[in-house]
Amino acid sequence: xxxxxxxxKELCKPKxxxxxxxxxxxxxxxxEDCITLDEITNFPLIDEDVCIACGICVKKCPFKAxxxxxxxxxxxxxxxxxxxxxxxxxxxxxxxxxNQVVGLIGSNGLGKTTSxxxxxxxxxPNLGEPGKKFELxxxxxxxxxxxLQNYLEKLSEEEIRVSFKPQRVDxxxxxxxxxxxxxxDKTDERGLLNELxxxxxxxxxxxxxxxxxxxxxxxxxxxxxxxxxxxxxxYFDEPTSFLDVFQRLEVSKxxxxxxxxxxxxxxxxxxxxxxxxxxxxxxxxxxxSVYGIVSLPLSVRVGINAFLDGYIxxxxxxxxxxxxxxxxxxxRISDLKSVLISFEGLKKKLGSFELKIKEGKVYxxxxxxxxxxxxxxxxxxxxxxxxxxxxxxxxxxxxxxISYKPQYxxxxxxxxxxxxxxxFKKEFSSSYQAEILRPLQIDKLLLRKVKxxxxxxxxxxxxxxxLSKEADVYLLDExxxxxxxxxxxxxxxxxxxxxxxxxxxxxVIDHDLLFLSQIADRGMVFLGEPGKFGYSxxxxxxxxxxxxxxxxxxVTFRSDPQTGRPRANKLNSKLDKEQKERGKYFMGKLR
Numbered sequence: 001x002x003x004x005x006x007x008x009k010e011l012c013k014p015k016x017x018x019x020x021x022x023x024x025x026x027x028x029x030x031x032e033d034c035i036t037l038d039e040i041t042n043f044p045l046i047d048e049d050v051c052i053a054c055g056i057c058v059k060k061c062p063f064k065a066x067x068x069x070x071x072x073x074x075x076x077x078x079x080x081x082x083x084x085x086x087x088x089x090x091x092x093x094x095x096x097x098x099n100q101v102v103g104l105i106g107s108n109g110l111g112k113t114t115s116x117x118x119x120x121x122x123x124x125p126n127l128g129e130p131g132k133k134f135e136l137x138x139x140x141x142x143x144x145x146x147x148l149q150n151y152l153e154k155l156s157e158e159e160i161r162v163s164f165k166p167q168r169v170d171x172x173x174x175x176x177x178x179x180x181x182x183x184x185d186k187t188d189e190r191g192l193l194n195e196l197x198x199x200x201x202x203x204x205x206x207x208x209x210x211x212x213x214x215x216x217x218x219x220x221x222x223x224x225x226x227x228x229x230x231x232x233x234x235y236f237d238e239p240t241s242f243l244d245v246f247q248r249l250e251v252s253k254x255x256x257x258x259x260x261x262x263x264x265x266x267x268x269x270x271x272x273x274x275x276x277x278x279x280x281x282x283x284x285x286x287x288x289s290v291y292g293i294v295s296l297p298l299s300v301r302v303g304i305n306a307f308l309d310g311y312i313x314x315x316x317x318x319x320x321x322x323x324x325x326x327x328x329x330x331x332r333i334s335d336l337k338s339v340l341i342s343f344e345g346l347k348k349k350l351g352s353f354e355l356k357i358k359e360g361k362v363y364x365x366x367x368x369x370x371x372x373x374x375x376x377x378x379x380x381x382x383x384x385x386x387x388x389x390x391x392x393x394x395x396x397x398x399x400x401x402i403s404y405k406p407q408y409x410x411x412x413x414x415x416x417x418x419x420x421x422x423x424f425k426k427e428f429s430s431s432y433q434a435e436i437l438r439p440l441q442i443d444k445l446l447l448r449k450v451k452x453x454x455x456x457x458x459x460x461x462x463x464x465x466x467l468s469k470e471a472d473v474y475l476l477d478e479x480x481x482x483x484x485x486x487x488x489x490x491x492x493x494x495x496x497x498x499x500x501x502x503x504x505x506x507x508v509i510d511h512d513l514l515f516l517s518q519i520a521d522r523g524m525v526f527l528g529e530p531g532k533f534g535y536s537x538x539x540x541x542x543x544x545x546x547x548x549x550x551x552x553x554x555v556t557f558r559s560d561p562q563t564g565r566p567r568a569n570k571l572n573s574k575l576d577k578e579q580k581e582r583g584k585y586f587m588g589k590l591r
Contacts, residue, residue, distance in 0.1 A: 002070065002071060006088065008067075072293070096265055097147060101279050105283055111286075178209060180202070180205045180213070187229050190227075200224050249555045269484050272512070272557075275301075281299075340364050344360075366499070370523070379509065404466065456483055474505070480510050492519040496519065
């Protein structure tokens with residue numbers, strides 16, 4: 001293959017454009033059949049062997065439904081799988097390794113989930129020939145001489161037992177019903193269920209039905225069910241989504257403990273979690289939703305640094321034009337003088353839960369990072385500031401406009417993304433497009449129906465709506481959820497630019513420690529007992545906030561010598577023990 005042509009059938013409307021792509025194609029106009037009409041589907045088909053990648057059809061398509069990308073010249077392998085003609089194509093596979101945790105990192109839409117489904121035997125690869133299904137044994141010749149050959153042979157002969165935690169845990173209630181206890185009992189093949197229930201704090205969920213619990217609770221149930229099965233290899237597809245920082249690190253510790261002397265593969269966007277959990281990583285690169293390529297295995301530090309840098313030295317391949325860096329200016333604490341919001345002695349009860357916040361101030365032109373476990377009152381605090389909840393006691397001062405993005409963005413809007421945005425922002429000025437739409441890649445979603453957006457796409461739209469409003473303070477509750485690393489960096493840079501230009505303040509509640517450590521000027525930690533009571537002393541120096549929280553979690557971070565980024569120490573490692581003895585739980589580079 002020299003190039004990949006992809007047609008998005010959700011956007012493509014050949015009847016409305018009168019088959020414009022075929023009419024403007026120079027190959028078609030010279031008499032060759034490059035773009036033809038599929039008589040069965042009534043959608044265009046692009047012959048990638050005839051296509052010269054001139055880009056005319058891409059530019060002329062009124063619905064932005066066509067993508068044509070030249071493949072890297074050094075790519076010599078055949079595809080592993082393709083979902084259909086003019087659909088996404090995957091090259092190479094990651095390698096499971098005995099007694100190790102292998103991490104998968106990369107943008108959304110590059111084939112991480114597809115790889116896990118192939119390796120677990122749930123998808124039969126077609127080697128780039130849609131409509132055909134090849135047995136796993138037929139892949140062994142492609143990977144002869146590699147660690148993958150032996151694994152595929154055993155998997156095809158059913159000599160390997162697999163346990164799989166799916167990405168979309170929110171779909172579990174549509175497949176299973178009844179009590180949590182019965183679901184978990186079915187998976188208990190190792191006699192570890194009681195330990196897992198205690199470790200993942202599932203005691204209070206056992207008598208509840210599967211459709212009655214939250215996304216974070218579903219995630220922990222799914223992880224427990226996966227670990228309870230007796231398997232040779234365990235696959236976890238995005239195990240940190242819906243979980244708070246404490247739960248992410250506890251789940252990571254549980255995976256390492258309960259999968260000791262087993263093989264594990266984990267796909268996730270939380271680099272701090274992968275740093276802590278994985279022994280080595282594969283980088284997925286390419287063009288999202290067009291094609292994905294899997295790198296050779298790398299050590300965790302080298303792999304994550306190469307991913308952030310955008311260049312894989314070992315393969316001499318550039319995967320991104322620019323490195324991912326949090327290279328922007330911050331507000332010095334000494335410069336925080338203009339107070340927008342002040343609060344003291346805040347108290348709020350919600351049922352049996354009680355929240356207390358000692359005191360604090362929110363200053364103009366600062367980013368305040370808010371961290372802590374779930375169910376400790378972070379969202380309650382945000383809703384108090386946004387005027388959605390009334391206080392029982394305390395003093396809250398500051399007449400400011402607040403724009404609030406809730407934790408779980410939802411909408412019943414029937415139209416397109418553009419129609420939704422124009423209900424908040426009538427004019428899309430050039431500065432508005434440059435400052436918000438393009439950094440969040442909303443310009444690529446404008447023609448899509450809101451109800452058909454993925455979780456990450458809906459999250460970006462919700463952030464866009466929040467930042468499109470005029471306000472003094474922007475409250476973003478878990479903005480990084482469902483976003484890949486590149487988008488998180490882009491969001492961080494955009495927030496810093498808006499703070500400087502609008503002279504506003506931004507309060508960010510999030511569970512991505514790398515994201516918070518690099519974007520915030522100060523921190524605010526919430527502690528307590530989840531679901532019962534939560535408290536906060538108020539905003540403080542960022543390093544103090546991280547030390548306070550990580551001491552509760554029992555995990556230490558250090559600064560990477562090459563990039564300065566915060567890296568999680570392996571549990572009970574020499575560095576981990578040394579930092580705990582010194583009381584320095586966070587030694588990563590701040591700002």
